[in-house]
Amino acid sequence: VMTIKCDLWNRSGVLPDGPLNAAVGETVMFNTTLTPTETSFLAVAWNFNNSMTIITSTNSGNITGPGYEGRIILFPSTASLELRSLTLNDTGEYSVFIFQADGTVHAGRTTLVIYGEQILKSKSIIDFAIFKHVYVTLNISVFTRNWMKDGSELTPTDNMILSDNNRVLTFNTVNRKDNGEYFCQISNPISSDGAKYIMIVNYGPENVQIKGPNKINIKGALKLTCSAESTPSARFTWFLNGTEILTNSAEYVKEEVELSDSGNYICQAWNKITERTSSSAVHRLSVTGICLC
Template sequence: MFRAGSPLSYLSPAVFTEGAGVLPDGPLNAAVGETVMFTTTLTPTDKPFQSVTWSFNFSTPIIIVINSEETIGPEYEGRITFFPSTASLELRSLTLNETAEYSVNIVQDGTILSGRTTLVIYEKVSSVSVTSSSTDLVEFSGSVSLSCSASGSSLSFLWLNGSSEVTASDRVQLTDGGSSLTIINVTRSDQGPFRCLVSNPVSIGTSDPVNLSISYGPENINLILSPSQGYFAVGSDISLTCSVGSRPSAQFKWFLNGDQLRDTGSEVRLMNVQMSQSGNYSCQAFNSKTLRSQTSQPSAITVLGKSASVKPSTNLPVEGTSVSLTCEASGSVFRRNWMKDGSELTPTDNMILSDNNRVLTFNTVNRKDNGEYFCQISNPISSDEAKYVMIVNYGPENVQIKGPNKINVKGTLKLTCSAESTPSARFTWFLNGTEIPNNSAEYIKEEVEFSDSGNYTCQAWNNITERTSSSAVHGLIVTEKSSGCAAGCIAGIVIACCVIVAAAGTTFIRKSKWRIYLKCHEEFFFLLKYT
């Protein structure tokens, strides 16, 4: 019962019924210094409640409202707002010690409705930071511990490596409620960045990234020759590169037939090599952090005493002309052999080998002679070969024009000229014998007029062979867009006009009628062809 003299002691007798769901299920979560809203499930009403009592831990009144008159507890002055239409309550400037159960008793039409819920106040997450026992480690032999600290209440910890969550495993330990991370026998995948994510029900915070420097290698060592062949002519320049995986960068030593060279970088350049520099080259990589080393497999370099080259009589062979390829070599040559496209050369009727196979002559070179020609030279102690790529220039020939023979006025005209030619031909266009300013293989006009009717000519030219092809001719007629008269109709009109002209009898017509008559027939056959 209510204490005598309290506001509720003046209420008339009522039926007390505990309402279900007057307040939503809890708990409600809020942060220190923020605001929480206790919202009832009652439908808003304009009729004042007989009384509303909000309490803290069921004993300390927050606010008592009787017939719209409010009585507020002194510690809540200026911190609450009461909503009379639903009996809801807003509480501001929350403190940690206000975590408790909150209850409401509402008297409406003689019925008491009750509700309770729990409010939990949290201190927001702040000052999240990570410390590491070490940031400089060696792969497979080092361990590291990361510790995460933060301010706030009821904290949960989550570790991230890059964008991936860190979970416990044989190498990974999570202790102290997840705030400590230990990695045993680190690998290069453990370099981070590591972040610590701290959260509670009302806030979340993330630390700055921490990166680990994981030293590894050397590994996967490889010695690369450039050029890649193992045989070189005297005077050649050779580059040897030692490739290796290592962090930090490895230090290098070089060896020839097991003897250390003076070179120490990742690349060695042999300039103007001599036969005395032939042998087995190898490189050794050393990592000053891991204290590990690795040596490459040896690569053999053989310096030949003879070098071959192929010199053509012309750099631009033209079909139908004579071309000679001369196989040159330094020093004594005991044998020369010619090959084409990987197979031994079989001379044809237009080829002659002379000067002990030194000169290969094409009496009249043609496009079938295109290909890769190799001259191989050898003597008892060395051999070499040289390559020449033959590209025979020819043409232009077989000039053709593709495109429409008839097009509507204002339509887009596209004509394409092609020709067989090496190198590609250049083109000149003409309309009814007059040159058109266009040098490409395509002639395009966006909106044609009747004056664009006629004979289009394409002439191809090869700037290497200095030959001009015979021209290709293409007839075109430009017609009305919506002609109501078909080809037969137009032809009929032309013939009728010709008959009338031929039958005319005036002196002037008689003198010119045959010329006009022949012109009519010419127009007639032109229409039959292009309509």
């Protein structure tokens, strides 16, 4: 009497659920679910895509199929199979029949998917160029790509487009809010990696302002401060009544003012990257003749 245990043949049987994943050049192990036994199996037959013999093992010896010499190891206690030096052509379905001395036959099948390349660890995964638009691209064959910005999942805004299966992030018009750290996580079933790109959006100067007193007594100490919204930081030049009085300083300081320090102060901000200039509103200062000495 022969008992054939193949009620799971339309699924995995004695083999793990597929697909199994591996890369070119690696090794894969097809482990059966059988408990190791000291009693030899009558026969074990491994096949590829239901037509190509990988190995047939009987008490008389082993017969290895073409292309598998030196690439396989059959473990006799469980009928598990190790396959080495994988190639893209090894992608497909693998099946096994295991014949025991008591007439029981175990069967199983699973699939194997070989990927052509692992994701290589690299600091230059992201290539970019800045023109009128900004393109941040990921140049590698991957399974999934996920983009993040400043530690959170990236939600494209009106000026962003994700294209080519999330490989390319395009900024049609770069805004100040686009400033930040962009991170792309890439993965396939056998490997993963990520890379970041820090985008610095240069802008300004904008909103140039002078802060300080509008009235001061003669011989008093004067301090005016100029600020501007700018990346990189702006360079400041001070004017009094149209005449330049100080450059390259955000502060105008005078220990003792004179009556001649009265007038209209303007601060001009300049951004060396954008090459833009912007001036503050006129700051009127009156110096009185009363000295609180």
